[in-house]
Amino acid sequence: MRITRMSLHYKWRLLFGFIAIFLASGFQLAIPILIGSAVDAARSLDASSVEIANGAVVSAISSATDVFGEGSNPAKTALIVIAVLLFISSIGRGLAAMFQNYMGESIGQNIGYELRMLYYEKLQRLSFSYHAGVHTGDLITRGIIDVEGVRMFVQTALLRTVFLVVLIGTGMYLMLSEDLQLGLISLSFVPFVAWRATAARLKLRSNWYQLQERLSALTKVMDENLGGIRVVRAFASQDHEMKKFDEASNETLLLANVQVGIRASNISLMSVAFMLAMGAVLWVGGLKVIAGDITPGELTQFLAFMSILLQPVRQIGMMINGFARGSATGGRLFQVLDLDPEIQDKPDAKDLEITNGTLEFHNVSFGYEGEHTLNGISFKVEPGHTVGIVGPPGSGKSTIAHLVPRFYDPNEGYITIDGQDLRDITLDSLRKVVGVVEQDTFLFTASVQHNVAYGDPWAPDDRVELASKYAQLGDYIERLPGGYDTMVGERGVSLSGGQRQRLSIARSIMLKPQLIVFDDSTAAIDAATEQRIRAALTDLTKDRATIIISHRLSSLMHADEILFIEQGEIVERGSHEELLAQGGHYNDLYELQIRPNEGNPTVDGGEGGAS
């Protein structure tokens, strides 16, 4: 698995972890032996001849007896020595377990961190076409819950599995070499547990995956309900909405119940298997003690061995869950991490060199999922010139805006800036030169100042203020309680649509882009303010190429060239006066917008029903 491979990066920690594992297993296994010896020592009625099965313990005791001298009671000496050894082994086990766990957790945390960074970086680079097709909630879930799942997997499952294998392996060897039959019986639960573990692992894994999907579906239902509460209320559709909620939530319940069921039967079956083996050990071992084959101490040793294995056996259940979660979440995560951004720099991409600042579309066609949105678009914007683009919705206007900063690549044709094909230059250098003022602006939870300076975080304060003034937002900001330091965004002051658009304009001004694209970015700003913004911007745009996309003719009628786009094609082009003279679509639109009081046949026809 890839996660396992990732953890190999932490060689030293892994090494320490493994050393700790061996130490912990060693100390752990010494404990039953010591306990068994203690039982035997205590039972030696004849205080002079202590009968202890384990050779190593015997030699330890004899060397201790040398120290204490012959005069002491050998059984008591034996007990004291055993007790001291037990104490030391326990401390040793504790310390080794601490190291082992810490190493596991720290590798887990580091991998979590690494994945988080990789994920973040990947998401930032994935192109618009990807982001448009995914629910943001899903992406967030992956980044938060799935990374956490992988981290937990590494943390709990990885080293601990090795620990378990070492512990059981060594224990097995010790037990089998001590008494083959009894050893086999003691360990009889291990294969059963291993089988259950694997079976449950597979089931839990697919279940977990489904449950996550259902949970995000439920989140979506709730989120939309609360977001669209006015619609819900207006249509009195609470019952309908509750039904949707119940359906989604019952689906999660069913899956959660299945999960609980698997887990319950798994945990209880595994522990019953263990206890049945213990019963068998008692029976067979008891018979052996009666027959005199083994000492009671040895029997105790077997029982204590098993007892020590009880906790790890129960942990197998936890680990299975960790494995299931880890591979489910890891799978989802790597699905994203493995995506190749559709738009990325060519290996030999060069930085854009601005010689003049001329943007040119050469016969550009663009389609989105099989649909053609742009067809054979050619135009040229020179510095100091403005091209206006107008047309019905879905005609492809915004697509043009998205092609300039190379959010998408054209299917046919190409776009150049000063003769350099956009696909041959680095994205970073391109996007520094192109400023797109979007219709819908995202506000980050940060101060107004930081939001305005979003694209140029090192800009001095006065530039931020100047840009805000140009965008006719300065007065508003100064009236805010904290001025430029007022927090906006999801957890701050909320701005109206028009204010957001003005902020977006200010943001773009900050970048001093060589090319500015206004993508319907003044729709929510009143006409008079827009005029003031334009006036303020004249200075800025006078030697730059500007594209204005708008449905409001007053925004673009002063453009040097106006393109009227319909169904992805330029159907009319020319200056305002030329287009009016043509008497085509543009003229119709003009009639409708600028002089509505003189009546428009289409509209009046439509109104027939109401009047």
Place this chain on the structure above:
Amino acid sequence: MATRETHDRSHEIPPKASIKLGPTQDEEVFGDAFSGQVVGRFIKYVAAYKALLWVAITAVLVFTVSSISIPLIVRDVYDDALAEGAPDRSKLATMVIVFLVAVGFNFVANYLQELIVGRVAERILIDMRRAMYAHLQRISLSFMDKTEIGKLMSRLQGDVAALQEFLQTAVFAIGDFVLLIGIIGAMVWLDWRLGLMTLAVVPTLFIVRIIWLPHARRSFLRARITSSIVSGALAENINGVRAVQGMSREYVNYDLFDIRASDNLKAANKASKYGVMMLPIVDTLTGAAMAIIVIMGGFFVLGGSMEVGVMVAFVLFVQRFFDPIRSLTMHYNVLQRAMASGERIFEVIDVPVDIADKPNAIDPEEIDGSIKFENVTFGYFPDQPILKNINFEVKPGETVALVGPTGSGKTSTTALLHRFYDIWEGSVKVGGHDVRDVTQNSLGRHVSMVLQEPFLFSGNIFENIKYNKDSATREDVITAAQAVGAHEFIMKLPEGYETELEQRGGNLSLGQRQLISFARAIVADAKILVLDEATASIDSYTEMLIQQALARLMEGRTGMVIAHRLATIRGADRIIVFQDGEIIEQGNHDELMAMGGLYSRLYSMNYASFDDIPDELIAEATRAAEGTST
């Protein structure tokens, strides 16, 4: 890698960039581990599963008793069946059978406790979430207006999950506690001298935990806070990815995120340190306890005052002894979290439903579509009336346009038809009934609404148009779509009416979404239609389509339109002009033009939409209009 570019200036000036997404304070304040009130309310949800829970608690007890009995049986094996000098096979057989019976009980109890506790906890989780959600469907919009959706979502998800965890923990905590008492009892009963000596290590553990806990908790909290900051930063970046890419902020953001993620890494590692620190301590104490058992127990056995089986049983007990103590102190955290979560959940559930149906509210099958406002005064905040003594009447089938500057009270007027808010004075009548005398459901059925911002749900187009009208057939939906002119573009979509909408209908243009929401209103087939016309964000082309659709929409219905478009306004049967919460003019276009008041002045300014008119000009027109009327 994203860090390939280094910002040479970055060391001199800090960037104007920050990720300030800490958890809000009220979500991380840690309070009492026990709040009687919260627990009391919570019990009510639990009570629904009383019978099951009793089974679960019984199972926990049986599990505990059988777990304790196993070492005791082992003792008997040693002392009776394998007694020195007198080993007895039949006794051994009996003991093993008793052992197997205990194991059987242990198995069944173990299964049941896991299963029932798990399922009941899931069930209660859903019940509580449902209760909260259902309540949110009913509480007044004035509450919803003020509350962030994100906050509510975190209550619906995180807080409910914290309570679920609490329930699971509570049941197992009872188990742990019983187990602890049981073990102590069994040890003292087996041999009180050895029992008390062994128990001497317990206070040590408690003292150590008490010293350790506040530090550890602080580090755990810190780890959690930093982690939620990281999550918040990630979420924000995903939501704002267009802005990020458009302005090439990737590198700066990556660095900032790295700071946050590294913080989290450090905090998490520190928390791990505190977490694992407990292991050697517990093991040392276990070792000490075992050493005591071996030395003292051994001496007792040697002295003949204790049997060796007791020693074996003690060793087996000691190994189980620390787990309950450890988990009991751990539960404390869960308790604290649960109490805080419980308070937040009940806070939502306790928001009063100010607008509830009267007990005898009627549910008229048919209404005539008339609207009447009589002396209506209303506001959102006391002493700040938004509507002042409004009187008007709309006849069935009539279309009325409400116009006026922003904040003049148009939207509030329409909201009152659905009784989103209750008025202070006067009465609002729909179809001849006071809105307070009929059920809110019937208002929803008879008055449909098209919002300025069309809101679409996930699902396909068909489902969105049909929405909650379960009786609507496929033909109804298609007819409605055809009527508003949406059919054409829907059929052009890859899967027609079955095309799945992206989040909030992101794969449709605003105008298309608007048309779908029109179709939805047609399917709802209400007598009265309230329409908040989209402002400038719709382009003129769609506007033409929409104007036509609007006309179809209004056919045979009473219409109340918050109108921005001159075309819409002129097409209305009557225009009501609002200003500062009062109706200042009423009449059709020609009448109002002839009056020469505010309307005629605004109209003559030649803006395509009233909303385009800057405030200064409106003020000017108002002054002028007042001048002519006085």
